[in-house]
Amino acid sequence: MYRSHVLVCGGTGCTSSGSQQIIETLEQEIKKAGLSEEVKVVKTGCFGLCALGPIMIVYPEGSFYSMVKPEDIPEIVSEHLLKGRIVKRLLYSETVTDQNVKSLNETEFYKKQHRVALKNCGVINPENIEEYIGVDGYQALGKVLTEMTPEEVIQVIKDSGLRGRGGGGFPTGVKWSFAAANQADQKYVCCNADEGDPGAFMDRSILEGDPHVVIEAMTIAGYAIGANQGYVYIRAEYPIAVKRLEIAINQAREYGLLGKNIFDSGFDFDIEIRLGAGAFVCGEETALMTSIEGHRGEPRPRPPFPAVKGLFGKPTILNNVETWANIPQIILKGADWFASMGTEKSKGTKVFALGGKIHNTGLVEVPMGTTLREIIEEIGGGIPNGKKFKAAQTGGPSGGCIPASLIDTPIDYDNLLAVGSMMGSGGLIVMDEDTCMVDIAKFFLEFTVDESCGKCNPCRIGTKRMYEMLSNICKGNATLEDIDKLEQLCYEIKAGSLCALGQSAPNPVLSTLRYFRDEYVAHVVDKRCPAGVCKDLLSFEIVADKCKGCTLCARQCPVNAISGTVKQPHVIDKSKCIKCGACMEKCRFGAIVKK
Amino acid sequence: MKSLAELQAIRDKMKGAINMREENGDKIRVVVGMATCGIAAGARPVLNKFTEEVAKRNLLNVSVTQTGCIGICQYEPVVEVFTPDGKKTTYVKMTPEKAVKVVADHLVNGNVVSEYTIGSVAK
Numbered sequence: 001m002y003r004s005h006v007l008v009c010g011g012t013g014c015t016s017s018g019s020q021q022i023i024e025t026l027e028q029e030i031k032k033a034g035l036s037e038e039v040k041v042v043k044t045g046c047f048g049l050c051a052l053g054p055i056m057i058v059y060p061e062g063s064f065y066s067m068v069k070p071e072d073i074p075e076i077v078s079e080h081l082l083k084g085r086i087v088k089r090l091l092y093s094e095t096v097t098d099q100n101v102k103s104l105n106e107t108e109f110y111k112k113q114h115r116v117a118l119k120n121c122g123v124i125n126p127e128n129i130e131e132y133i134g135v136d137g138y139q140a141l142g143k144v145l146t147e148m149t150p151e152e153v154i155q156v157i158k159d160s161g162l163r164g165r166g167g168g169g170f171p172t173g174v175k176w177s178f179a180a181a182n183q184a185d186q187k188y189v190c191c192n193a194d195e196g197d198p199g200a201f202m203d204r205s206i207l208e209g210d211p212h213v214v215i216e217a218m219t220i221a222g223y224a225i226g227a228n229q230g231y232v233y234i235r236a237e238y239p240i241a242v243k244r245l246e247i248a249i250n251q252a253r254e255y256g257l258l259g260k261n262i263f264d265s266g267f268d269f270d271i272e273i274r275l276g277a278g279a280f281v282c283g284e285e286t287a288l289m290t291s292i293e294g295h296r297g298e299p300r301p302r303p304p305f306p307a308v309k310g311l312f313g314k315p316t317i318l319n320n321v322e323t324w325a326n327i328p329q330i331i332l333k334g335a336d337w338f339a340s341m342g343t344e345k346s347k348g349t350k351v352f353a354l355g356g357k358i359h360n361t362g363l364v365e366v367p368m369g370t371t372l373r374e375i376i377e378e379i380g381g382g383i384p385n386g387k388k389f390k391a392a393q394t395g396g397p398s399g400g401c402i403p404a405s406l407i408d409t410p411i412d413y414d415n416l417l418a419v420g421s422m423m424g425s426g427g428l429i430v431m432d433e434d435t436c437m438v439d440i441a442k443f444f445l446e447f448t449v450d451e452s453c454g455k456c457n458p459c460r461i462g463t464k465r466m467y468e469m470l471s472n473i474c475k476g477n478a479t480l481e482d483i484d485k486l487e488q489l490c491y492e493i494k495a496g497s498l499c500a501l502g503q504s505a506p507n508p509v510l511s512t513l514r515y516f517r518d519e520y521v522a523h524v525v526d527k528r529c530p531a532g533v534c535k536d537l538l539s540f541e542i543v544a545d546k547c548k549g550c551t552l553c554a555r556q557c558p559v560n561a562i563s564g565t566v567k568q569p570h571v572i573d574k575s576k577c578i579k580c581g582a583c584m585e586k587c588r589f590g591a592i593v594k595k
Numbered sequence: 596m597k598s599l600a601e602l603q604a605i606r607d608k609m610k611g612a613i614n615m616r617e618e619n620g621d622k623i624r625v626v627v628g629m630a631t632c633g634i635a636a637g638a639r640p641v642l643n644k645f646t647e648e649v650a651k652r653n654l655l656n657v658s659v660t661q662t663g664c665i666g667i668c669q670y671e672p673v674v675e676v677f678t679p680d681g682k683k684t685t686y687v688k689m690t691p692e693k694a695v696k697v698v699a700d701h702l703v704n705g706n707v708v709s710e711y712t713i714g715s716v717a718k
């Protein structure tokens with residue numbers, strides 16, 4: 001019996017900051033101190049505060065150690081684990097008040113969060129099925145197979161109001177009922193773990209931290225729609241998630257929770273993993289299924305919808321990882337419990353990958369209807385370096401920007417669409433006053449140009465043309481008329497593309513045009529980038545009055561563009577300057593300005 | 596595994612262990628003083644006995660933790676029990692045997708074992 005559990009994060013973030021070595025050192029030190037029988041080390045999934053990794057939490061005290069280094073381990077073992085003296089110096093500073101230590105749940109970062117989909121992440125060892133069972137895992141499956149009819153299962157999911165978390169927001173129960181209604185000799189259940197949005201990692205974290213929840217939920221869906229085979233489509237770039245999922249599937253088979261005649265109910269279900277090569281378009285449902293079938297991942301026209309003719313031409317449902325993570329709890333706690341969270345048309349919670357110019361980057365899960373302000377100012381801890389909040393980007397390359405004036409918008413599917421963005425899979429990038437909105441639009445267009453599968457012309461050629469037009473604007477080589485043409489092209493691409501990749505590719509441009517048109521205009525008319533980002537429109541100059549002639553900048557300049565003699569004002573040769581800004585950073589007298 | 600009963604058995608076995616990782620204010624907290632003097636006086640077996648008994652009886656509302664020096668070294672090993680109503684009971688000169696009785700009488704049945712408390716030992 002262990003009196004203490006030390007949880008160390010084994011998510012991708014913390015693994016890359018060295019948590020594996022922490023675990024090894026910890027185990028050695030615990031052994032040396034003779035505590036092996038008393039203290040258990042548990043490797044978990046992501047806690048959400050990846051930037052502070054490696055993360056370690058000691059129970060029962062709940063002490064939250066961040067950025068732990070191997071050198072710190074002997075002290076933590078001898079002081080905390082042996083003598084019960086928490087090593088305050090190494091705790092996450094937010095949890096330390098003058099006298100006391102706060103629990104993690106009381107910190108700004110966690111206080112407003114509400115963990116449903118992430119309930120077990122950072123709590124259980126994902127490689128041990130018994131820990132999942134210990135937190136009520138597979139209870140929902142047991143209940144469904146022994147007490148409920150498939151119709152009842154679908155009704156509960158419908159009543160809960162759960163909508164797809166992969167981007168589209170389609171009601172999950174309705175999707176299931178379509179597939180259930182189609183008679184076929186074979187049906188399929190698929191999980192979308194392609195997670196293509198740049199910067200998004202909630203699905204990866206769920207699979208790494210709680211893989212069994214996806215297995216349990218897919219099995220429930222198999223029973224509900226009459227399918228006995230499932231596929232998880234996951235990108236090969238997620239090796240830790242793939243490995244944990246493989247372990248979990250094998251353990252579930254061993255325990256009889258996958259396979260033939262589960263819980264003696266006569267119901268069979270099994271799951272296989274299919275690795276994707278990481279193309280964004282393969283996250284689109286028809287492309288994903290084409291890819292599982294072994295063909296090149298290109299979308300096909302709908303209808304027929306997958307619920308009628310999906311994988312291998314059979315009725316199929318596809319749901320996102322986070323959608324799946326909600327299912328078992330809805331079955332156990334009821335539709336009303338789930339529907340009590342969120343807004344009228346968006347129930348439950350949503351996980352966001354919070355990133356960009358914000359203090360606390362990481363994974364956050366909040367009830368639908370939480371305002372952007374709460375997420376940015378409270379949970380996120382605000383913008384660093386005293387900068388002003390300018391906009392937030394949601395929905396990745398298919399989404400748009402929400403300007404500072406709309407910071408009090410409660411976030412749900414419909415409100416985001418109304419302001420010209422979308423929920424997407426949950427990337428949330430915060431931008432401060434130093435961000436150029438034209439440059440951001442260009443960044444996303446560059447991504448779609450790369451990721452367009454090329455099947456249809458408006459998307460393949462149109463996005464390329466858009467990218468070129470944006471580049472010209474950033475270089476100051478465009479006219480006001482070009483902005484109008486760009487806008488026109490947006491609508492044509494939306495109307496003419498086959499799949500949602502092309503249909504939504506212009507969104508980043510349309511939304512920045514809607515809220516930040518003046519910035520586009522400044523680039524073409526004044527040949528100026530208001531945020532000082534677009535290099536071609538910048539010039540660096542030395543203000544002679546302020547220059548002390550210290551020569552520091554001249555020595556710093558990588559292309560020797562700065563000349564001058566000691567104690568005399570220096571000058572920058574603009575024909576040589578590559579606008580790297582290195583000189584400006586170094587000058588201690590504020591003599592160098594960027595225009 | 597073929598039956599819900601088997602699943603339930605694993606759950607119950609694991610629940611006690613994982614319960615430690617849940618923080619909530621409604622738990623009874625048992626705090627064992629584990630500074631150098633406490634360890635020298637035999638606090639570790641006491642701590643381990645508490646952990647074992649609480650697990651054996653599946654007391655999900657009890658958390659057993661340790662702390663540094665409580666400041667009354669002559670009475671070590673010292674164990675403090677905090678109940679959710681805000682009351683604190685201080686047990687002194689504890690042994691593993693006494694721990695078993697505190698679990699049975701105080702933690703399970705709510706009766707303070709007054710002969711082990713600081714009040715009666717100090718007299």
Ligand SMILES: Cc1cc2nc3c(=O)[nH]c(=O)nc-3n(C[C@H](O)[C@H](O)[C@H](O)COP(=O)(O)O)c2cc1C
Nearest residue numbers: 164165166192195196283284285319320323500501
């Ligand atoms: C270009 C493109 C990429 C997509 N990428 C993903 C993805 O990475 N993950 C995901 O779950 N859904 C993605 N989707 C949405 C899926 O097509 C589909 O709607 C979703 O997986 C359905 O599951 P849900 O109802 O649970 O959200 C993408 C859609 C498009 C058009």
Ligand code: SF4
Nearest residue numbers: 455456459497499502
């Ligand atoms: S819209 Fe783009 S990604 Fe979608 S099918 Fe057409 S070319 Fe391919």
Ligand code: SF4
Nearest residue numbers: 547548550551553587
């Ligand atoms: S670093 Fe500043 S003060 Fe020194 S020479 Fe350059 S511009 Fe002048």
Ligand code: FES
Nearest residue numbers: 011013014046047
């Ligand atoms: S990976 Fe460790 S906290 Fe996210």
Ligand code: FES
Nearest residue numbers: 455456457458461
């Ligand atoms: S290629 Fe078909 S219309 Fe241009």
